[in-house]
Every structure is written in C-alpha cells, then in structure tokens.
Amino acid sequence: MLHRRLLFPLTLITLAGAALRFYQLTVTPPGLHYDIAANAILVEDIALRGYRPALGSAYTGKEVLFFYSAAALFRLIGSSIFALRATAAFWGVITIPITYFFLRQLLRHQKHSIWLAAFGATMLAFSFAHLPLSRFGLRAITQPAIQALAVGILLRGLRTGRSRDFWIAGLLVGLSMHTYLSARALPLVLLVSGLPLLRARSRTLTIQPLPSAGQMLGFVISISLVIAPLAHHFWEHPE
Numbered sequence: 001m002l003h004r005r006l007l008f009p010l011t012l013i014t015l016a017g018a019a020l021r022f023y024q025l026t027v028t029p030p031g032l033h034y035d036i037a038a039n040a041i042l043v044e045d046i047a048l049r050g051y052r053p054a055l056g057s058a059y060t061g062k063e064v065l066f067f068y069s070a071a072a073l074f075r076l077i078g079s080s081i082f083a084l085r086a087t088a089a090f091w092g093v094i095t096i097p098i099t100y101f102f103l104r105q106l107l108r109h110q111k112h113s114i115w116l117a118a119f120g121a122t123m124l125a126f127s128f129a130h131l132p133l134s135r136f137g138l139r140a141i142t143q144p145a146i147q148a149l150a151v152g153i154l155l156r157g158l159r160t161g162r163s164r165d166f167w168i169a170g171l172l173v174g175l176s177m178h179t180y181l182s183a184r185a186l187p188l189v190l191l192v193s194g195l196p197l198l199r200a201r202s203r204t205l206t207i208q209p210l211p212s213a214g215q216m217l218g219f220v221i222s223i224s225l226v227i228a229p230l231a232h233h234f235w236e237h238p239e
Contacts, residue, residue, distance in 0.1 A: 006114060006118055009118070010097065010100060010118060010121065013096065013118075013121060013122050013125050014093065014096045014097055014121075014125065016125055016126075017092070017093055017096045017124070017125030017126070018089075018093045020125070020126070020131055021089040021092045021093055021131065021134040021135060022086070022089050025082060025085050025086060025089060025135060026081060026082050026085070028135065029132070029135060029136065032081065033136065035059075035138060036081075036084065036136060036137045036138065038058070038059045039062075039066075039067065039070075039084060039137055039138065039139065040079075040081065040084050040137070042056050042058065042059075042062065042067050043067050043070040043071050043074055043079075043084060044074065044079050046064075046067055046068060046071040047070075047071035047072075047074035047075050047079065048074070048075075048079065053233075054229035054230050054232065054233040055230055055233045055234075057237065061181075062139060063139060063177070063178045063179055063180055063181065063183075064178055065139070065142050065146070065175065065178040065179050066087065066088070066091070066138075066139035066141065066142045066179070067139065069087055069090075069091070069142075070083065070084055070087035070137075073086060073087050081137070084137040085135055085136070085137045087137070088133070088134055088135060088136060088137045088138065088141045089134050089135060091134070091141045091142050091145055092130060092131070092133065092134025092135075092141055093134070094145055095124065095130070095141075095144050095145040095148070096121050096124055096125045097121065098145050098148050098149050098152070099117075099120055099121045099124045099144075099148055100117045100118060100120070100121035101117075101148075101149070101152045102117075102148040102149065102151060102152035102155075103116060103117035103120040103121070104117040104152075105151075105152040105153075105155040105156050105159070106151075106152070106155060108155075108159060130144075139179065139180055140179075140180045142179040142180065143176065143179040143180040143182070143183050146172055146175050146176045146179050146183075147172075147176050147179075147183060147186055149172055150169050150172035150173045150175075150176055150186075151169075151190075153165050153168050153169040153172065154166070154169035154173075154190070154219075157169060157211070157215070158211060161211075161215075163212075163214065163215050163218060166211065166215040166216070166218050166219040166222075167218045167219070167222045168222075169219060169222075170218065170219040170220065170221065170222030170223045170226075171222045171223075171225070171226055173186060173187065173190070173219075173222075173223050173226075174222065174223040174224070174225065174226025174227045175226050177226070177227045177230055178226075178230065187223070
C-alpha cells in the first residue's frame with residue numbers, strides 16, 4: 001500500500017527532473033563542445049547513411065548505445081542538435097525511476113527502504129552532477145541507467161530466485177558494455193561482490209536461496225550474447 005501511495009510523488013519528482021532536463025534545451029548549455037559535434041556527425045551516419053558500427057571507430061572509439069537511440073530520434077524528427085540533446089535528456093529522465101528501483105532492491109532488508117529509495121531518486125532528479133550530462137548529448141549518460149537497472153534486477157533475482165531475472169540482468173550487463181568505457185569494470189565489480197555468495201555456499205550459510213548453476217549459466221550466456229559484436233570488433237581491430 002505504501003508503495004502505491006508513493007507512486008504519485010515519484011511521478012511528480014520524475015516530471016520535475018524532466019522539466020529541468022528539457023527546459024531551453026537548445027539554449028543551455030550554449031554552443032557545441034567538439035565531442036558533441038562529433039557525436040552529431042556519428043549519429044547522422046547511423047541514422048541517414050547506413051553506418052552500423054559495433055563500436056564507433058572514429059574519435060578514439062565510442063560505445064554505440066547512445067548513438068543508436070539518438071539515431072532513432074533523428075529518423076523520427078530530423079537531424080538537429082535538439083534531437084541529440086533530447087536523447088541525452090530522455091536517458092537522464094528514465095534514470096530517476098530506475099534509481100528508485102535499484103535502491104529499493106539494494107536496501108530491501110532495511111525497514112524504511114521505500115523512503116530511502118524515494119529520497120535517492122529525488123536527489124538524482126535535482127543533482128547538478130547528473131543534470132549537465134542529461135543536456136550535453138554525450139554517451140556517458142546511458143551508463144548509470146543501464147547499470148542501475150542491471151544490478152537492480154540481479155538483486156531481485158538473487159532474492160526471489162526467478163531465473164528470468166538472471167537472464168534479463170545478464171542482457172543488461174552486456175548492454176552496459178555499449179554505454180561508456182568505464183562500464184567494462186562492471187563484470188569485475190559483480191564478480192568481487194559475488195565472492196561472499198561463493199563463500200556462503202561453501203559453508204552452507206544461506207540467508208536466502210543462492211543462485212543455481214543453471215541461473216548463473218544463463219546470466220553468463222546472456223552477457224556473452226550482447227557483447228559478442230563488441231568482442232568481434234576488438235578481435236578484428238586489436239589496435
């Protein structure tokens with residue numbers, strides 16, 4: 001019941017975050033950073049010229065999730081700096097409810113997890129650190145959304161034991177490899193974080209059901225499927 005009561009204020013928080021991210025989007029920030037101009041060229045190549053990279057090889061390499069999502073908007077409303085920045089703003093907005101979901105799963109054992117998750121989402125909605133990235137048109141804005149959703153669903157799967165969550169989390173972890181360079185550390189972080197689970201299994205200390213071998217295999221397979229194009233690109237272009 002409390003979760004439903006929070007739906008309205010969370011919606012207002014998300015709308016407030018959207019207003020901050022979309023207001024005068026073509027005016028602020030002024031001008032174009034050269035990275036943003038390069039991004040616009042790359043998105044145009046994908047949207048209008050049939051370019052289909054697994055990794056953008058120009059400009060020292062660029063992960064492509066942001067560019068494909070921007071290309072979809074370019075095809076819908078035309079090529080413009082507004083469309084590029086609107087893509088970033090959209091990713092910034094959806095990160096707000098995703099943050100609530102992630103914190104809810106992370107803090108589920110806490111008595112006031114719902115309020116803590118709502119507070120975290122509110123902080124993100126009005127965070128100056130997140131706001132500029134939501135307006136610039138840079139690919140890094142996709143990383144927090146995908147990673148938080150991936151880890152949130154993985155935590156839910158660990159709690160509920162649903163195999164489907166392990167597959168979905170694996171797909172999202174793989175997709176995070178297509179967001180930004182630093183996302184490549186996520187599998188290592190998850191591996192280190194999972195060591196206590198392996199220790200608990202070896203000592204038969206089970207606070208909650210541990211993932212089965214099939215669930216972990218599904219998690220790894222789904223990651224592998226999504227990163228396969230990127231792995232192939234690196235194999236073909238080791239430089």
